[in-house]
Amino acid sequence: xxxxxxxxxxxxxxxxxxxxxxxxxxxxxxxxxxxxxxxxxxxxxxxxxxxxxxxxxxxxxxxxxxxxxxxxxxxxxxxxxxxxxxxxxxxxxxxxxxxxxxxxxxxxxxxxxxxxxxxxxxxxxxxxxxxxxxxxxxxxxxxxxxxxxxxxxxxxxxxxxxxxxxxxxxxxxxxxxxxxxxxxxxxxxxxxxxxxxxxxxxxxxxxxxxxxxxxxxxxxxxxxxxxxxxxxxxxxxxxxxxxxxxxxxxxxxxxxxxxxxxxxxxxxxxxxxxxxxxxxxxxxxxxxxxxxxxxxxxxxxxxxxxxxxxxxxxxxxxxxxxxxxxxxxxxxxxxxxxxxxxxxxxxxxxxxxxxxxxxxxxxxxxxxxxxxxxxxxxxxxxxxxxxxxxxxxxxxx
Amino acid sequence: xxxxxxxxxxxxxxxxxxxxxxxxxxxxxxxxxxxxxxxxxxxxxxxxxxxxxxxxxxxxxxxxxxxxxxxxxxxxxxxxxxxxxxxxxxxxxxxxxxxxxxxxxxxxxxxxxxxxxxxxxxxxxxxxxxxxxxxxxxxxxxxxxxxxxxxxxxxxxxxxxxxxxxxxxxxxxxxxxxxxxxxxxxx
Numbered sequence: 001x002x003x004x005x006x007x008x009x010x011x012x013x014x015x016x017x018x019x020x021x022x023x024x025x026x027x028x029x030x031x032x033x034x035x036x037x038x039x040x041x042x043x044x045x046x047x048x049x050x051x052x053x054x055x056x057x058x059x060x061x062x063x064x065x066x067x068x069x070x071x072x073x074x075x076x077x078x079x080x081x082x083x084x085x086x087x088x089x090x091x092x093x094x095x096x097x098x099x100x101x102x103x104x105x106x107x108x109x110x111x112x113x114x115x116x117x118x119x120x121x122x123x124x125x126x127x128x129x130x131x132x133x134x135x136x137x138x139x140x141x142x143x144x145x146x147x148x149x150x151x152x153x154x155x156x157x158x159x160x161x162x163x164x165x166x167x168x169x170x171x172x173x174x175x176x177x178x179x180x181x182x183x184x185x186x187x188x189x190x191x192x193x194x195x196x197x198x199x200x201x202x203x204x205x206x207x208x209x210x211x212x213x214x215x216x217x218x219x220x221x222x223x224x225x226x227x228x229x230x231x232x233x234x235x236x237x238x239x240x241x242x243x244x245x246x247x248x249x250x251x252x253x254x255x256x257x258x259x260x261x262x263x264x265x266x267x268x269x270x271x272x273x274x275x276x277x278x279x280x281x282x283x284x285x286x287x288x289x290x291x292x293x294x295x296x297x298x299x300x301x302x303x304x305x306x307x308x309x310x311x312x313x314x315x316x317x318x319x320x321x322x323x324x325x326x327x328x329x330x331x332x333x334x335x336x337x338x339x340x341x342x343x344x345x346x347x348x349x350x351x352x353x354x355x356x357x358x359x360x361x362x363x364x365x366x367x368x369x370x371x372x373x374x375x376x377x378x379x380x381x382x383x384x385x386x387x388x389x390x391x392x393x394x395x396x397x
Numbered sequence: 398x399x400x401x402x403x404x405x406x407x408x409x410x411x412x413x414x415x416x417x418x419x420x421x422x423x424x425x426x427x428x429x430x431x432x433x434x435x436x437x438x439x440x441x442x443x444x445x446x447x448x449x450x451x452x453x454x455x456x457x458x459x460x461x462x463x464x465x466x467x468x469x470x471x472x473x474x475x476x477x478x479x480x481x482x483x484x485x486x487x488x489x490x491x492x493x494x495x496x497x498x499x500x501x502x503x504x505x506x507x508x509x510x511x512x513x514x515x516x517x518x519x520x521x522x523x524x525x526x527x528x529x530x531x532x533x534x535x536x537x538x539x540x541x542x543x544x545x546x547x548x549x550x551x552x553x554x555x556x557x558x559x560x561x562x563x564x565x566x567x568x569x570x571x572x573x574x575x576x577x578x579x580x581x582x583x584x
Contacts, residue, residue, distance in 0.1 A: 140560075163559045165523065181556070186527075186555075208524070224528055224555060227538070252527070266525060273525050296521075317522065340522050341523060
C-alpha cells in the first residue's frame with residue numbers, strides 16, 4: 001500500500017528537528033453492516049466483530065442499509081463450545097456467504113469470520129486472526145507471551161527469572177526465536193509451537209536480535225564477543241553459523257527484505273548508529289538514510305517498499321517509516337518519549353511497536369489506512385513485539 | 398564455540414539431526430559455562446519445563462538461590478561499580494581511580510573470580526544497548542587484564558538495558574543504570 005501525500009507541509013526549523021508526520025493512507029474503506037444475536041456473549045461478540053472490521057483498514061462498519069453488504073450473525077453455545085452462523089447478503093439482497101464456524105472460543109470464530117468477510121468483499125487478506133508475541137518484565141521476572149487481537153489474556157509461552165529478550169516469529173509460524181540468559185549469557189533459542197518446548201541453537205558470547213529469512217530457514221542475529229558485535233547467520237537446517245560482518249564497529253538489528261536477498265541493519269561505523277543495506281551474503285553495506293543522528297531497529301515491510309525504524313529526535317525516541325530507497329521519511333509516533341522496535345503485520349497494513357506514552361512500556365498496534373491505534377498489552381511492562389504470519393501453526397486457538 | 402541443533406520432525410525435511418540437549422543445572426550466578434567447554438553431544442543442554450495441564454505454559458526450572466559465603470560477600474562489598482556517560486564506553490578519570498582500587502583489591506585477594514556485567518540506561522534502543530553494554534564490559538575487562546589480573550579470573554556479559562538497577566526515567570535513575578556491575582563469583 002502506498003501512502004498519499006496529503007498536502008500537509010510542516011516548516012522545517014533547523015537541522016532534522018522536525019519531520020513530516022505520517023498521514024493516513026486514506027484509501028476508501030468498503031462499508032458493511034452487521035448484526036449479532038444468540039447467546040449472552042452475542043453483544044460483546046458484535047463489539048469484537050465491529051472492531052475487527054474497522055481495524056482491518058479495508059472494510060469499515062456502517063449503518064444498516066448504507067453498506068455494500070450486511071452480515072446477519074447468530075452466536076450459539078456456551079463456554080468452550082460455540083458456533084457462529086453467518087449469513088451475508090449484498091446490498092440488493094443477493095446471497096454472498098452462508099457459513100458456520102465452530103470452536104471453543106467465540107473470539108476466534110469472530111476473527112475468522114472477519115477475515116473472511118474482508119476477503120469476500122475486497123480480495124485482501126485480513127489480520128484479525130493473527131497474534132502478536134512480546135516480552136514482559138515484572139519485578140525481575142521475564143516472560144514471552146502471545147496475545148490475540150482481543151481482550152483474552154495472553155498465553156505465557158516461557159517465563160523465567162533470567163532475561164528473555166528480542167523474540168522473532170518465523171514466517172511459517174512454527175517457531176519463535178528468542179534470546180535467553182538462562183546459562184549466563186545470551187543464547188539463541190527456538191520455541192516450537194508444535195513441541196511446546198524451546199531448544200538452544202546458538203551459544204557462546206551474546207547472541208541476540210534474531211531475524212528470519214522469508215523461507216524460515218536462516219536466522220540472522222547479532223553476536224557480541226569481546227566487546228564487538230557483528231551480524232551472523234544461522235542455517236537452521238544444518239546448524240552452521242556464518243559470520244556476515246567483520247568490523248570493529250557495532251553491527252546489529254538485522255532485518256531481511258521480503259525476497260531474502262538483502263538485509264537492512266544498524267551500524268555505528270560512523271560513530272553513531274545508522275541504517276545500512278547489505279546483501280544477505282555479506283559484503284559492502286550502503287548507508288540507507290541521512291536524516292537522523294541515531295537510528296536503530298529497522299524492519300523491512302512485507303511488500304519490500306518501506307522500512308520502519310526507530311530514531312532519536314530531540315532526545316526522544318520515535319517510530320519512523322521511509323521508502324526503501326530512503327525517501328519520504330515520515331514520523332509515525334509523537335506521543336511518549338520512548339517508542340521503539342517497530343514490526344510490520346504480515347500484510348504490511350499495520351505496525352506494532354512499544355511505547356511509554358501511557359506510563360509503563362506497552363505494545364501498541366497501528367493501522368495505517370486511518371492511523372487507528374490499539375493497545376494490545378495491559379498492565380505489566382511489555383516490549384519487543386513480533387507479529388505472527390496470517391496462518392498460525394500454534395498460538396492461541 | 399557455537400553449536401546448533403535441528404530436530405527434523407517432518408519426513409519432508411532433508412536433514413534429520415536429533416541432538417538431545419539437557420539444561421546445565423544452574424546453581425545461581427556461581428555456575429556459568431566454562432570458557433573451555435565445547436558443546437558436543439556428550440554435554441547436551443535442553444530445556445525441561447513444567448507444562449500445566451490446561452494451559453500451554455512453559456516455566457523454566459528455578460535457580461538455586463545463590464548464598465554467598467561471608468567472605469565472598471565481603472569481596473562484593475569491597476568492589477565498586479564503574480559508571481559511564483550516555484552512549485559511551487569510555488572510562489573517565491574518576492572511574493579509572495575506582496577501577497584501579499578494584500584491580501588492586503582483586504590482585505590482593507585470590508579466592509574469587511569476577512563477572513563484569515555491562516548495563517545501559519533505558520534510553521536508546523534494545524539492540525544497540527545490548528552491544529553498548531558489551532563494549533562497556535570489555536572496557537573494564539581490558540583495564541583489569543592490563544593491570545595484571547589473569548583472564549581466567551575475568552568474564553564479561555552484557556545485559557544492555559534489559560536488567561536495570563534502578564527504575565525511573567529521571568537523570569539520576571538513568572545514570573545509575575549506565576554501569577559495569579562487578580559481580581563476585583566463587584573461583
